[in-house]
Amino acid sequence: QVQLVQSGAEVKKPGASVKVSCLASGYSFTSYYIHWVRQAAGQGLEWMGLINPSAGSITYAQKFQGRVTITRDTSTSTVSLELNTLTSDDTAVYYCARAPVGPPADWGQGTLVTVSS
């Protein structure tokens, strides 16, 4: 069955970077886009970007341009999100999700990233 398994919770200090990974299994990795979405406690969903694992092409939300990097490793069917220069506003649950072309229907379990001094 389709699975998106994310890396574990992280605690980071302000100014640091964090890398969250998403291991895909149960389907053809290069046939589905992977999206990253985050959600701060009690807040709404915030789309961060997507990657086409086949072509390697990436689209980022304007808000995160220059501070976020999405990469993929086709040999391990893994997509990673790296976010730099963290502030307390980046404390959130980060989700990966897969989609053929349209909106994602399959989501990872979420990774809590806490930014605190």
Add this chain to the structure above:
Amino acid sequence: DIQMTQSPSTLSASVGDRVTITCRASHYVNNWLAWYQQKPGKAPKLLIDKASNLESGVPSRFSGSGSGTEFTLTISSLQPDDFATYYCQQYNTFSPWTFGQGTKVEIK
């Protein structure tokens, strides 16, 4: 990026009520519009894509309509399992994707 505005932000309703949530896009998105349901502590669940296509397994009391910049999600008869937060999302191919701010459906 295209801005998505949902209304209302909170909606109080009773079981059996007909509920309508509106989503407005700042720019034309054709019918590239999805609706999600989210419950506390859970990942979002995709209900509708292409503005009106119901995902497999989603109850028929949910429906979506609209095109261009104005969209609606309707629940024809609210059930206890429907109390949740609903989000619209535009996925215009040539623009970064964006969510609306969410509509919380509460028990009246």
